[in-house]
Structure formats: structure tokens, C-alpha cells
Amino acid sequence: MPDNAPRTIVPLAIAPALLHWYDHNARDLPWRARPGSNAPDPYRVWLSEVMLQQTQVASVIPYFDKFTRAWPTVEALAASEDADLMAAWAGLGYYARARNLLACAREVARRGEFPDTEAGLRELPGVGGYTAAAIAAIAFGRRAVVVDANVERVVSRLFALEEALPGAKARIYALTDTITPELRSGDFAQAMMDLGSGICTARSPKCLLCPLRAHCAGFAGGTPERFPIKSAKPPKPQRHGTMFWLERDGRVLLVRRPDKGLLGGMRALPTGPWADSPPRLEGAPAAAGWQLLDEQVSHGFTHFNLDVALAAATIAAHAGAALPGEWWPVADLESAGLPTVFAKAARTFRRRLCAQ
DNA sequence: GACCCGTGGGG
DNA sequence: TCCCCAAGGGT
Numbered sequence: 277m278p279d280n281a282p283r284t285i286v287p288l289a290i291a292p293a294l295l296h297w298y299d300h301n302a303r304d305l306p307w308r309a310r311p312g313s314n315a316p317d318p319y320r321v322w323l324s325e326v327m328l329q330q331t332q333v334a335s336v337i338p339y340f341d342k343f344t345r346a347w348p349t350v351e352a353l354a355a356s357e358d359a360d361l362m363a364a365w366a367g368l369g370y371y372a373r374a375r376n377l378l379a380c381a382r383e384v385a386r387r388g389e390f391p392d393t394e395a396g397l398r399e400l401p402g403v404g405g406y407t408a409a410a411i412a413a414i415a416f417g418r419r420a421v422v423v424d425a426n427v428e429r430v431v432s433r434l435f436a437l438e439e440a441l442p443g444a445k446a447r448i449y450a451l452t453d454t455i456t457p458e459l460r461s462g463d464f465a466q467a468m469m470d471l472g473s474g475i476c477t478a479r480s481p482k483c484l485l486c487p488l489r490a491h492c493a494g495f496a497g498g499t500p501e502r503f504p505i506k507s508a509k510p511p512k513p514q515r516h517g518t519m520f521w522l523e524r525d526g527r528v529l530l531v532r533r534p535d536k537g538l539l540g541g542m543r544a545l546p547t548g549p550w551a552d553s554p555p556r557l558e559g560a561p562a563a564a565g566w567q568l569l570d571e572q573v574s575h576g577f578t579h580f581n582l583d584v585a586l587a588a589a590t591i592a593a594h595a596g597a598a599l600p601g602e603w604w605p606v607a608d609l610e611s612a613g614l615p616t617v618f619a620k621a622a623r624t625f626r627r628r629l630c631a632q
Numbered sequence: 633g634a635c636c637c638g639t640g641g642g643g
Numbered sequence: 644t645c646c647c648c649a650a651g652g653g654t
Contacts, residue, residue, distance in 0.1 A: 328650035335640065336650085369638030372653070404652045424650045442633090469650055478648060479643065509647095538637065578637055616639065 285435060290491050291457040291464055297487035298467035303474075305333065306340055308466070318390040319350045321415040322380075325407045326373055333473065339368050353378070354385035362541055363613025371542055371615070375535070376402025392416045413462035421453045422465035426472025431455070432504035433476060433494030440505040476500075512576070517550040518585045519573075519618070520561055521625040525593040527603035528622075529561060530612060538577070539615045545622065546601070547584075554585055561599060564589035569628050575617040584621060588629060 302308070307324035309316040323343060327336040342364060347353035353361075358378060365374035379401040384390055390411070391397050397408040409420035423431075428441065431451050439447055457464055475482045483495050494500035522529040528545075535541045548559025557566055569586040576582075596603075604612050609622050 325650065330637095330649055330651055331639075332641075332649055367639075369640090370651085372637065373651090376652080402652065406651060410650070422650085425648080426650070465650090473650085540637090576639085578639090579635080 285491060285493060287454040290434070290455045290488060291460075293487050293491065294467045294471065295457070295460060295463060298463055298470065301470065302466070303333075303470055306337060306344075315417070316415055318392075318411065318415040319353075320344065321411050322350075322390065322403075322407075323353075323377075325410050325414075326377055326380075326402055327368065329373060329407065330370060331368065335368070339365070350381050350390075351385045354381040358541070359543075359613075363543070363611070366542065366613035367616055367619070369616075371540055373402055375541055390415070392418075394418060394420050410462075410465060413465055415462075417462065419456070419458050419461045420465075421449060421456050422461070422468070423449050423452050424469065426469045426476075427452055427465070429478065429504055430468055430472050430476045430488075433481070433500045434488065434492050436493035436497050437503060438505065440507045442507070444504070513552075513580045514583065515550045515552065515580050516554040516583050516585070518548045518555055518557065518559070518587055519621045520546040520548075520566070521586065521588040521622075521629070522546065522561055522564065522596070522599075523588070523590045523606065523629075524596055524603060526606055528606050528609070529596070529599060529601045530604045530614075531561070531601040539617075542615050542618075543602075543612050544614065544618050550582065554583075556585070557587060560587065561601070562589075562591070562596060564591055569624070571624055571628060573617070573621045573624055575620060582617065584617070586621060586625060586628075588625060 307316065307320045324336065324340055327339055346364065347356060356378070361378050362371070362374055365371065380403065383400060391399070394408045394412040397403050397411050398405065406422065406424050409422045412418040413420040413422055428448050431437070431448050432444070435451055437444060437447065471486070471488070475486050479501065481500055483489055483500060486492070486495070489495050492500065494503050530543050531546050533539050533542050533544050546561040548555045548557070560566060566587040566589045569588065571586065573584045573586065574581065575584070606626065614622060
């Protein structure tokens with residue numbers, strides 16, 4: 277071990293150094309209490325934490341602003357229509373979060389307030405271990421051990437943890453417990469995330485700017501970017517599908533996807549099955565003179581990549597009345613709240629069908 | 633524990 | 644271009 281290595285990590289020295297740094301370097305984010313104001317609004321903390329699950333701050337901010345303008349309180353959100361909320365969430369991803377968000381808002385509105393303990397929060401739909409701890413600490417001033425991907429990375433480096441994720445999660449939680457202060461654990465958690473986001477980054481960490489450098493075994497060892505060690509991931513399979521553009525009198529047929537599963541509950545273009553090989557016109561919403569475009573759309577999901585063929589047809593204004601779905605004005609598709617893969621396909625359809 | 637579930641940014 | 648990654652939760 278190099279001469280500059282700390283002989284032992286001193287857990288109690290970490291929080292004061294980090295909180296001092298945070299007091300001078302905290303990011304100004306819309307869900308954080310402004311200096312001099314009261315404690316943050318639990319509704320805004322909860323909403324931001326759900327939006328931030330596996331999603332970066334820059335992606336969340338416009339959605340957070342839109343949601344808090346449309347629904348300023350949890351009671352207002354609880355009174356919203358499912359379709360309005362799902363459409364507002366479109367593009368943010370992980371759509372089960374939106375379904376759970378509404379269920380949670382209705383539960384909280386029925387109770388009259390948010391639970392103010394970690395265990396109580398953990399019972400809410402869409403609130404897991406991380407989110408319950410974060411809300412308890414940030415909104416209610418409870419001492420809680422908050423572990424997200426930032427904390428996993430920072431702690432792995434602080435302790436030069438050789439055990440690989442995800443197996444190391446229990447060990448990381450225990451180590452985080454040893455450095456979490458009794459007071460200001462909410463600020464401590466947010467400070468860890470700001471540090472992970474801006475300094476202790478996954479690649480090329482900025483150790484010379486780090487307030488915890490003197491306490492970091494990873495830095496002392498010379499290769500902090502080696503941590504956290506992760507087990508290898510299997511490759512993503514390639515799948516294929518077809519989307520159908522059925523137009524009638526200036527409108528296009530949209531359907532609602534089943535509540536469970538991929539893109540559950542979202543508006544969508546009709547699709548056939550998603551299979552290992554191109555399913556061609558299988559699953560078309562109607563018998564029609566389908567024309568295959570000579571252009572495809574590709575999209576990556578969490579666990580597979582998708583290539584989509586595009587089939588278009590036009591039917592007469594008096595036809596297709598019995599088809600399930602909505603005939604949506606083509607000129608107003610942006611307001612339909614389509615998930616990104618369908619928005620991509622719709623843009624391609626419109627470009628190719630109008631440009632000929 | 634394994635698997636499912638989106639999206640956009642950055643190297 | 645491609646791969647990695649992110650303020651995780653549900654089943």
C-alpha cells in the first residue's frame with residue numbers, strides 16, 4: 277500500500293467533511309428547500325424521488341416542473357385521470373412508476389398525509405427501500421441509511437471494496453450505516469449523490485476536487501475508478517416487430533397497451549408480436565392494403581434491442597368503425613403521450629407518407 | 633436471487 | 644457506433 281494510504285478508514289470523520297463541502301457546493305434543484313425556507317414539502321420530495329429512480333437529474337427537471345404545475349399537491353394528483361397522468365409521463369420511461377405514482381397518491385390522499393417513518397413509507401406503492409429511506413431522511417428529518425447507485429460507487433471507493441456488485445449490496449449498506457450521521461442524514465444522502473454525480477463519477481473521477489480524498493482507500497490505492505467492481509452482464513438479444521399505421525380521414529388508429537408488461541398502459545401504435553425474426557404483417561389491426569416502408573426503426577430497451585418494420589394503409593372514411601382504439605388526429609400526435617419507440621415510428625411514418 | 637421494466641447522455 | 648450508466652421497484 278502506498279505511503280499516502282490512510283492506515284484505516286475513520287468513519288466518523290467522513291460526514292463532517294462531506295457536510296461542510298455540501299454547505300458550499302449543493303446543487304440548486306427544484307425539489308430542494310430553498311435557503312431560509314421551511315423543511316421541504318413531502319409531496320415534492322416523494323415525486324422527485326420516484327422520477328429520479330434510475331433517471332438522471334437533467335432528464336427529470338422538465339417533468340418535475342410540468343407535474344408540479346399541473347398537480348401542485350398530492351390531492352390534486354390523486355384526482356387526476358389515469359390517461360392524463362400516463363400521457364404526462366410519456367418519454368420518461370419505466371412506466372410502472374407512473375401507475376404506482378397514481379396509486380400511491382390516492383392512498384396518501386385517503387390517509388390525509390404521507391407516513392413520516394421509513395417503515396410506513398415502505399408500504400406505499402412504488403416506494404422501495406431506497407425511496408423510503410430518502411423521503412424519511414430528506415422530508416422528515418429521520419436518520420436513515422440511503423443507498424443508491426451513487427452511494428454504492430462512493431462507498432465502494434472509500435473502502436476499496438473488492439466484493440462485486442450486486443452481491444456486495446448488503447456489505448455496502450452496512451458500510452454506509454457506519455458513515456451516516458445521526459443529524460442531517462438527509463443532507464448527508466443528498467451530499468453523497470451530488471458528490472457521485474459531479475466528482476466521484478463512474479469514469480474519470482475528479483479526485484483532486486474531492487472533499488473525502490483524505491479518507492478514501494480507493495484514492496490511496498491509486499485506481500479509484502476500478503471501484504465498484506461489477507459482475508459481467510449478459511448481452512442483449514435482438515428482437516423484431518412490425519408497427520401499423522392505419523389512417524382514416526386525417527386520423528390514425530392508436531391503441532392502449534395492456535396494463536402489465538412492457539410500456540404497460542401506454543397509448544401506442546398497433547403492433548404485431550415482438551419475435552426473434554421479423555413477423556411481417558402478423559397481428560395487423562385490420563385487413564387492408566398494407567405497404568411496407570423501406571425504412572425501419574431501431575430502439576434499445578433495458579434488456580433487448582428492437583428492430584421495427586413499418587406498415588401503412590389508408591381506409592375509407594366510413595370504414596373501420598368497429599376497430600378497438602382511438603382515431604387520433606395525425607396533426608396532433610405530439611399530445612397523444614406516446615412512448616419513445618412509438619413516437620420515433622410515428623415521426624418516420626409522417627415523414628415518409630407526407631413527403632412522397 | 634433472477635428477471636422484467638425506458639430513456640438519454642457521455643466516453 | 645456501441646457500450647455503459649443512472650436518486651430502483653415489482654414479481
